[in-house]
Amino acid sequence: MGAVNAFRLLMEARRNQWLKPAELEELQAKRLRAMIQHAYDNTEFYHRKFKDAGIRPEDIKTADDLKKVPFTTKSEVREHSTGSMLARGVDLRKCIVTETSGSTGIPTKVVYDSNANDFSKAINLRSHFESGLTPWSRWAIFGDPHHFQKPTWFQKFGLLSPTWISAFDPVEKQIEFLRKFKPDVLSGYTSSLYLLSSAIKEKGVEGIAPKVVISTSELLDPSTREYINSVFDVEMVDHFGCVELNRTAWECSEHTGYHIDVDAVAMEFISDGEAAAPGERGEIVYTGLYNYAMPLIRYKIEDVGVPSDEACPCGRGLPLMKLIEGRSDSFMQTPDGRTFSPIIWTLIMRQIPGVGHFKAIQERKDLIRILVVRDQAFTEATTGRIVHDVQEVMGEGMHVDVDVVEEIPKDKSGKVRCAVSKVGKAI
Known part of the structure; x- marks a missing residue:
């Protein structure tokens, strides 16, 4: 320059x-x-x-x-x-x-x-x-x-x-x-x-x-x-x-x-x-x-x-x-046609004890996989709470799989995106 x-x-x-x-x-x-x-x-x-x-x-x-x-x-x-x-x-x-x-x-x-x-x-x-x-x-x-x-x-x-x-x-x-x-x-x-x-x-x-x-x-x-x-x-x-x-x-x-x-x-x-x-x-x-x-x-x-x-x-x-x-491509769609901003994931997950870092991945319109790095408050009940709270917001028609991992993988740029949808664009 x-x-x-x-x-x-x-x-x-x-x-x-x-x-x-x-x-x-x-x-x-x-x-x-x-x-x-x-x-x-x-x-x-x-x-x-x-x-x-x-x-x-x-x-x-x-x-x-x-x-x-x-x-x-x-x-x-x-x-x-x-x-x-x-x-x-x-x-x-x-x-x-x-x-x-x-x-x-x-x-x-x-x-x-x-x-x-x-x-x-x-x-x-x-x-x-x-x-x-x-x-x-x-x-x-x-x-x-x-x-x-x-x-x-x-x-x-x-x-x-x-x-x-x-x-x-x-x-x-x-x-x-x-x-x-x-x-x-x-x-x-x-x-x-x-x-x-x-x-x-x-x-x-x-x-x-x-x-x-x-x-x-x-x-x-x-x-x-x-x-x-x-x-x-x-x-x-x-x-x-x-x-x-x-x-x-x-x-x-x-x-x-x-x-x-x-x-x-x-x-x-x-x-x-x-x-x-x-x-x-x-x-x-x-x-x-x-x-x-x-x-x-x-x-x-x-x-x-x-x-x-x-x-x-x-x-x-x-x-x-x-x-x-x-x-x-961070916006999520639900089977009943609703669309959610990626901001909802922070609002949901930060309220759940035991969740350190996380990433939500929408695999299908009716399936979301959530990667979770646990913190010291994590218990056997944490996974059930995640499934319950996500379904409470997005509907019982949304299947939720929770994977406990040691680390959230970063994108090629080094960023960590908390929400990614593999479904067609919601907006």
Whole structure:
């Protein structure tokens, strides 16, 4: 990342957040029109998609016009990201090519050129600075080692220099490092932060006292938030995004909702093919506004959220999404047609004595398998209580198998998702 360009973009992004909503809409529309024209003129993929849909770039003037454009699916990106989706003249050898975690078993390649990478990092840093990060903070991040990047020249002098911790490392190793490192800021996967907090409390570990804790990449439910806050004596904040577009929304200290980075992305919430109303759950669809190397227009990320029309008391002009409910393949369906958010698993399982960590896997519409790591309160009655409480919520037609295991297996990225459905999408 070019230092001068990066800091210029960061300062611009920090100013943008205080623009009035109408000014941000105008800025977004200007960047959207430029991206649409570029994608049409310079990528075979979107030129063909627009032609097939009978639309031209001039038909898209604002984010409201995006409904005219067909969706871009994950399977299309997997197939075309380093081919017809690349802009004319892009040299892959000079780009950063990263991959998503591939929870389907097939990772998606994402291409950023240097300009897009600078812009992306500026937007990401904005949310961290607003959460309490400073240029000289001792900053530790839990993550996927496949995404770790080599430090730039200024990071070698300790400026904006995060230290990466592999989510795959045993928690004992993580604790040993953090006691020596003494981070001011601790961020990364929600599941890693929870597992660390649990181990610190259980073992009575001292000497790890970050001033700022930031979760990302996974659902942060109220119970997990409260638990992590209690262990570290902080008011943690949650950030939201994806590998394909990096940071897209984030909490400020008001915890009113998630500020959407509308100067970097156009975010839609789609329910039954139409725009979801404020307060209504919808599947998130993204259009990126800065990655000219590999444009993404109306990209179905397969996450679910709820738009909000409230204004945050903080005064920022960035609009809010009120709630993030998780990936669409984390939602569970029941034989009687009901749909449950992954948040219910925390609400159910955290009330049952003897359950340490857990993961719920829907194998069929009428079968859920629950992996449980027991804690010291586990008894023979715990399994029966799990079956009873799940059926009480999801119906007696739902069969529940409980497997007691030593450890919950992590995804390829190192995350630990508490809920996964193998049934067709519920939303």
